[in-house]
Amino acid sequence: MRLAFLVNDIATEIDEYTTTRLARAAAQGGHEVWYLGVGDVELGEQNGQLLARGRTATFAGGDTLRTFLARIQEGDAERIVLDDLDAVVLRNESIDDLQERPWASPLGAVFGQMLKARGVVVVNDPMSLIRATSKLYLEEFPEKIRPRSLVTRDPDAIERFVRTVGHSVVKPLYGAKGRNVFMIKDADETNLAQMTEAVLQDGYAIVQEFIDGGERGDARIFVLEGRILERDGKLAAFRRVPTGNDPRANISTGGRSVPLEVSDVELAVVDAMSEKLIADGMFLVGLDVIGDKVLEINAESPGGMQSVERLYDVDVCPSVIEALERRTQSIR
Missing domain, CATH: 3.30.470.20 (ATP-grasp fold, B domain)
Structure with a gap:
């Protein structure tokens, strides 16, 4: 199997993380493995092929996660034809790019959809990922498996929800890694306005009822x-x-x-x-x-x-x- 892992930027990958572990497992299994950054893709000028400056990921005996990833990051980029791959694993995080590289944020899903249309297996499904990012x-x-919730940009609506539901959690609709996640005990929370303001700086807020045991x-x-x-x-x-x-x-x-x-x-x-x-x-x-x-x-x-x-x-x-x-x- 010829497969590639599409990440935000190869240089910023971390050895302990899941992507490295998945790539190492693939290389250990004898598959041809490549790393691509969101900014490494190119649409062919004449034949319309999707190309990329990829870094090969090979496993050597005794490799640790650190040595495995270091060899990828230190290796020379090679031009590969993405249309010829069997599979692409989308491992870029669009939220991470949203602030500093907004041009890069949607492109994992965009390139993934193009490759899927060309017969390459792409996981997770790129069109569904666009919805799932939110x-x-x-x-x-x-409804039975999710908490009661509200999605809004209206601070007054958030206060009404908390007053009705009680103990709640408010966080950005688009967010990750626990950024701007606040617990609200009730509508009389002293810092409710400041919490709401911080979350709404990132766009829409989602407010969820606090689940016992949380x-x-x-x-x-x-x-x-x-x-x-x-x-x-x-x-x-x-x-x-x-x-x-x-x-x-x-x-x-x-x-x-x-x-x-x-x-x-x-x-x-x-x-x-x-x-x-x-x-x-x-x-x-x-x-x-x-x-x-x-x-x-x-x-x-x-x-x-x-x-x-x-x-x-x-x-x-x-x-x-x-x-x-x-x-x-x-x-x-």
Whole structure:
């Protein structure tokens, strides 16, 4: 299988993260693997082919994640024809580019859609990703598995919602890594106006009812082709616990990961979402779950595989690559 991982910028990739682990698993499995940045693509002047300045990703015996990625980043770029690839894995985060490189923000999905139309397997589905980048995507799923919520740019509407619902969480509709996420105890919250103002600087706000148990963190569950990702009988899921008084459990904000014993409650949540995730071409997603409610669907570049490996001593990434290989073979 010839496949490429499309990232924001090869130079800024981090060795511990999930993309590196997926690429290493593919290279270890004998596949031809490339890294591309959003700014490395080119549309052929005469023949209309999509080309790119790619960096090859090869595995050498004894490679650590650090040495594997360093060899990619230090290697010379080569021109490759993207039309000839079997698969492209979209791992760029458009939100990261939105402020400093707005030109780059939509292009992962744009290039992905072009390649899909040319017969290349692209995951996750680029058109569905455009919807899933917004937290509005969660509203398309059954009401029973999502918290009561409001999407608005009206501060007064936010106050009315909190006054009606009580304990709530407000955050940007487009956001990641726990930025500008605030917990509101009630409508008499002293800093409600300042919290609302900070969130609305990023556009629309989404306000969700606070789910009981949220103060103890949430569960990150990886779902591959509509089922919980697993390897050697171990499920790719863990609990993220906030640090100190910070309500955010994101690992990027200092939260820590602990083992999670997946119960019938989490299995029922995934089952309720499975059919639509498959229909939307959501090959691999990360669900953030508290109890029987999903707070977010991480579809663009779901991360946390390092926590799975550390907690359960298993590398689940080969299961992802094997599923991708089966998908490419099914359309040949």
